[in-house]
Amino acid sequence: MKTILKSKSQEVIIDTDGPVLIIGESINPTRRKKLVSTLSEGNFELAIQLAKTQIEGGADILDVNVGFPGVDDEKLLPETVKAIQEAVDVPLCIDSPNPKAIESALKVIDGRCLINSVNGEEKSLEAILPLAKEYDAAVIGLVMDDDGITYDPEKRFKIAEKILEKAVKLGIKEEDVVIDPLAMAVSADPNACLVTLETIKLVHDRLGLNITQGASNISFGLPNREALNMAHMVLSIWNGLTCPIANPNKITTIVRAADLIRARDDYAMRFTEFFQNQ
Amino acid sequence: MKTILKSKSQEVIIDTDGPVLIIGESINPTRRKKLVSTLSEGNFELAIQLAKTQIEGGADILDVNVGFPGVDDEKLLPETVKAIQEAVDVPLCIDSPNPKAIESALKVIDGRCLINSVNGEEKSLEAILPLAKEYDAAVIGLVMDDDGITYDPEKRFKIAEKILEKAVKLGIKEEDVVIDPLAMAVSADPNACLVTLETIKLVHDRLGLNITQGASNISFGLPNREALNMAHMVLSIWNGLTCPIANPNKITTIVRAADLIRARDDYAMRFTEFFQNQ
Numbered sequence: 423m424k425t426i427l428k429s430k431s432q433e434v435i436i437d438t439d440g441p442v443l444i445i446g447e448s449i450n451p452t453r454r455k456k457l458v459s460t461l462s463e464g465n466f467e468l469a470i471q472l473a474k475t476q477i478e479g480g481a482d483i484l485d486v487n488v489g490f491p492g493v494d495d496e497k498l499l500p501e502t503v504k505a506i507q508e509a510v511d512v513p514l515c516i517d518s519p520n521p522k523a524i525e526s527a528l529k530v531i532d533g534r535c536l537i538n539s540v541n542g543e544e545k546s547l548e549a550i551l552p553l554a555k556e557y558d559a560a561v562i563g564l565v566m567d568d569d570g571i572t573y574d575p576e577k578r579f580k581i582a583e584k585i586l587e588k589a590v591k592l593g594i595k596e597e598d599v600v601i602d603p604l605a606m607a608v609s610a611d612p613n614a615c616l617v618t619l620e621t622i623k624l625v626h627d628r629l630g631l632n633i634t635q636g637a638s639n640i641s642f643g644l645p646n647r648e649a650l651n652m653a654h655m656v657l658s659i660w661n662g663l664t665c666p667i668a669n670p671n672k673i674t675t676i677v678r679a680a681d682l683i684r685a686r687d688d689y690a691m692r693f694t695e696f697f698q699n700q
Numbered sequence: 701m702k703t704i705l706k707s708k709s710q711e712v713i714i715d716t717d718g719p720v721l722i723i724g725e726s727i728n729p730t731r732r733k734k735l736v737s738t739l740s741e742g743n744f745e746l747a748i749q750l751a752k753t754q755i756e757g758g759a760d761i762l763d764v765n766v767g768f769p770g771v772d773d774e775k776l777l778p779e780t781v782k783a784i785q786e787a788v789d790v791p792l793c794i795d796s797p798n799p800k801a802i803e804s805a806l807k808v809i810d811g812r813c814l815i816n817s818v819n820g821e822e823k824s825l826e827a828i829l830p831l832a833k834e835y836d837a838a839v840i841g842l843v844m845d846d847d848g849i850t851y852d853p854e855k856r857f858k859i860a861e862k863i864l865e866k867a868v869k870l871g872i873k874e875e876d877v878v879i880d881p882l883a884m885a886v887s888a889d890p891n892a893c894l895v896t897l898e899t900i901k902l903v904h905d906r907l908g909l910n911i912t913q914g915a916s917n918i919s920f921g922l923p924n925r926e927a928l929n930m931a932h933m934v935l936s937i938w939n940g941l942t943c944p945i946a947n948p949n950k951i952t953t954i955v956r957a958a959d960l961i962r963a964r965d966d967y968a969m970r971f972t973e974f975f976q977n978q
Binding site for chain 1: 886887890891893894897918922923924927928930931932934935938953954956957958960961962963965966967968971972975976
């Protein structure tokens, strides 16, 4: 299954049979006070710097999130998108809980982006899927719904299936739905990671879709977070994750290692090249 | 399945349903010139130091190998074993290609050790299995035979099955056979790790035995070996590896992380405790 994204001049294909692609997570104001203050002033330098650093670190796609308290993201999200796509040439992933902000970003975006995200709630499905169809974007489907978050992998799978069905009914292509299995902190529930890994496997085996995941928080509240994030990343890839949303500057090495071990890197070229460029 | 090992006063159980145990690999003269020279002089200080450092680093069991060109290991192996078990109190894994050296070590060992190793060659089966039976030791079965090393997981599995059958026929308990699926360098063959991982899964699913692996060499000839070794370790554990032979000072963190993610570490106690002690 191939999800095709585009920037101004580049095509990037997320391929379930290919190597893992990385969606850089760092353009996100959570825990980045300076990003909040500069964006509030209409200053996009730091956002652009984060874009460049992540691409150098191995990002293939960039998530763009400008959510912080008091923000007018219907205005700021498209402005930030414009600033970033003038500075760099990789596809973007438009990240907002506000459908109006998503739409205003879709109006200005070059190429073909990923929407982050729709979920199984009726309200979300009704607001986001028509936008994906209208603006020809791919869309991330997050496996929670009106009943909240379940810890049963079969139920999470059913939500993925429902999102896919609704999308296809609207005329969105199957390959343009990318599932996010939901990663929760393992400190809060010892089975949190197992549930996520099992959901990834179910979606991979039964639907064959591309799978994303913002998993940096699985290690919340624990020491040595990088080791936990690396172990979870490798196991997620093994089970079917194809395009994690992560900090490339911390995770690319282990992602490339996982691909090499899975025989998805002929002559170890991607692994060796990445290492030489760091 | 539980493989019970003992030192002078401690019992260590390798349990297919428990957390991963680490067999420290470092008492091995390969690439350790100083260990060769000190052992040659009958000086065990460095060997004892390596034993202690590995236990502090998370080793539950220690591999003891004194093989180097010109060595009289029938004499040196039992001497080294005696020196180590006087200094530390963990079970040992007696590592030699020479059955006579193995037997001379078995004669002096305290508790219940692991023999490293028997393989599917007739000569090896005939020499090693009777020793395991006579001295009540557990034994590692390496999946190569008179035809050499195969890259077909089903054939590797068949060798494991053959070793198990021969052992059981001699009166060795099933749980005292620990399989080594053979890890080869991924730089030499892009499928090397996949074959090993698939073999681990077959042995785990069909025989349910404990599984070991000396996997530090999968990254031979490549940069950033630690990332490759970590990724391969995590995937091996996911597929059924229960007692890797590795350098605990490099690998314990990621092993503990894998156990936590697999929900084999209640309240993250082992993970957190290990981190606090480093």
